[in-house]
Amino acid sequence: MRPEDVKALLEERVEGCTFVIEGEGCNFQVTAIGERFGDLSRLKRQQLINSALSDEIASGALHALSIKTFTPTQWAELNA
Template sequence: MECSLIEQILRDALALDEVHASSDGSHYKVIAVGECFDGMSRVKQQQTIYAPLMSYIASGELHALTIKTFTPTQWKREKIFNS
């Protein structure tokens, strides 16, 4: 599955400021940034990302998905911390 397609599906389904998808073969990683994650539990944040991708996961087209979610404020801190 193309990373650009994953990004587009998530952009279309959710109010995200940024979304980044990458893969190393069959393992995919998604970083999603949006105010929609503010106040959500980690589990709910993961479920929010999984929901629009479920048909691809069920078909086996997408598997081994790692998800990291951030609010815009958390993302700014993360970028500063990791620079």
């Protein structure tokens, strides 16, 4: 898979988020930014992204997935 493939899948399956994808082959780092993370625990945030990619994980197309999630406010503070 390519980063743009992972991004397209996530954009299709998880509404209201912006994604930054890095990596290659079957190993990717996903950064997700969205208001929907504001009311979710860290675990629930991870589960949301994992479940969106569950078919690809199960098939082995994605093997290693690192996930970071932020609200827009958190993302802005991190990049200030």
